[in-house]
Amino acid sequence: MLDDIDIPTLSARPGIKWAQADGAIPAWIADMDFPIPDPxxxxxxxxxxxxxxxxxxxADPRDNPLVGAYVARTARLYGHTPDPAGVRLFTEVIQALQAILxxxxxxxxxxxxxxxxxxxxLETIERMGRRLLPIPMVDGRTFDADRMDVDLxxxxxxxLILVNPQNPTGRVFTRSELTTIAELAERHHMIVIADEIHADLTYAPHRFLPFAPFAPDRTVTLTSASKAFxxxxxxxxxxxxAAPTVRRALDMLPPLLLGQPGSLGLLxxxxxxxHGDPWLAEVLAxxxxxxxxxxxxxxxRLHEPEGTYLSWLDLRDLGPDPAARIRDEARVLLSPGPQFGPGGEGFARLNFATSxxxxxxxxxxxxxxxxxxTITN
Known part of the structure; x- marks a missing residue:
């Protein structure tokens, strides 16, 4: 059933992805077209x-079953057992990032x-009055560690906000790369906010590795079931x-100042x-x-995505913002590359999570x- 969904059915959905498509086929925002898991x-x-x-x-947040589920799942899938005492719940990854900053x-x-x-x-950094330091992904595949060291x-x-698997390129960082980032974090006394929301969406033979074991005293990991499920x-x-200084700082705030997820989100x-792994296995296929x-x-036009359901299309021969032309002329809605900051001109992001x-x-x-x-040019 997951692979039988057609455009007329999807067009009736009220969510932002299809409601704002204006007659085009939406392949922009990071929502999948698949129905949610039965459980x-x-x-x-x-x-x-x-x-x-x-x-x-x-009555007692320590009794929240989601904390134990997160710890158990991380240990089972990735061989890392988080400290339950450090787990905090938020409404979404963006809110958690803003709280940490x-x-x-x-x-x-x-x-x-x-x-x-x-x-x-990028918008959060700007709106909160922080200064962005871009660390360029070289050819969309890796980063220059020596240059990064000098810039830091x-x-x-x-x-450092570490998005792994990386959005929009689909890179899954290797053990060597994560070791280098951990060494740089220690050398420059940095906290690493590791956004690992796409971790479950990694394609063999690539292997996702959580960052926290590389630098536990300097890491805050953010995740959610929202993308994979x-x-x-x-x-x-x-x-x-995991970072003790950040944990203490969060705990000094009034307990409900940052809000909390509702019962349906937790459940x-x-x-x-x-109970969703069989569904996820079908989706990954x-x-x-x-x-x-x-x-x-x-x-x-792209490097093979190693993770996520997002692809970073090289369309530089079609102008600085090809997504606008593709929307108007081909009637496919992509995410414009310039929105992704430095290095985005001439690119577009495509979401391929559909039937x-x-x-x-x-x-x-x-x-x-x-x-x-191509013929015209």
Whole structure:
């Protein structure tokens, strides 16, 4: 059933991805087109049928079952056992990032990010009055460690936001790269905020490695079931605050100042992490298929994504912002590359988390458009 969804069915959805498509096929925002896992749907329906009152664990946050589920799942999948005492719950990864920046930095402090990067992170840095230090992804594949070392020292950087798997390039950082980042964090006394929300979406033979074991005293890990299980609207995220200084700073705030996820978000996330793996395995097989289709249809336009369901298309021969032309002329909605900061000009991000019929139509429109431009030029 996951692979049978067609465009008319999807066009009736009220969510932002399809509601704002304006007749185009949306392949922009990081939502999947697949229906949510049955265990998630079942637990939400049951909660709505029986009890939406205050949850039992609210009396003592240490009793929250999501904390134990996160710890157990991280240990089982990635061989790292987080300290339950450091786990804090937020409504989403962006909110958690803003909370960490709020307690760990001040206006004017420098925050480093591998670029191109996720636009809401760049906007957060700007809106909070912090200074962006771009760490360029060389050819979309890696970073220059020596240059990074010099830049961090010159700018007295306080925070590095590490997005792994990387958005938008789909890179999964290697053990060697993570070791280098940990060494740089220690050398420059930095906190690393590791956004690992796409960790479950890693393709063999690549292997996702959590960053916390590389520099536990300097790491805050952010994650959620929202990407791997298509649950963004439930608003539930985890911050694994291993860094003691950040943990103490957060605990000095009034307990509800930063809000908290609701019962349905917690229940849905719990169901996904404990019972959603069969669904995820099926989705990963479809994403792997779509990834191969994309590589075959657009050779030379992208590096093979190692993780995520996002691809970073090189369309520089079509102008500085090709996504606008593709939207207007090919009627496919992509994320414009310039939104992703330095290094984004001439690129566009494509979301390939959809069914075969939709993927085939997207690729048909894109290849036709690119071919026509090539002939014209």
């Amino acid at each position: 998630v749907r079942d637990v939400i329906v049951e909660a709505a049928r029986t009890d939406l009152g205050y949850p039992a664990w609210e 709020y307690v760990a930095t001040e206006a004017g402090d420098t925050v480093a990010v591998h670029t191109p990067s996720y636009p809401p992170f 020292r010159h700018h007295r950087c306080r925070i 298509n649950l963004a609207g439930l608003r539930c995220a985890v911050a694994d605050v 849905g996330t719990l169901a996904a992490w404990e 479809l994403l792997e298929r779509n990834r191969r289709m994309l590589m075959a249809a657009l050779p030379g 075969r019929p939709v993927m085939e139509e997207i690729l048909s429109r894109l290849t036709k458009f690119i071919s026509e431009q």
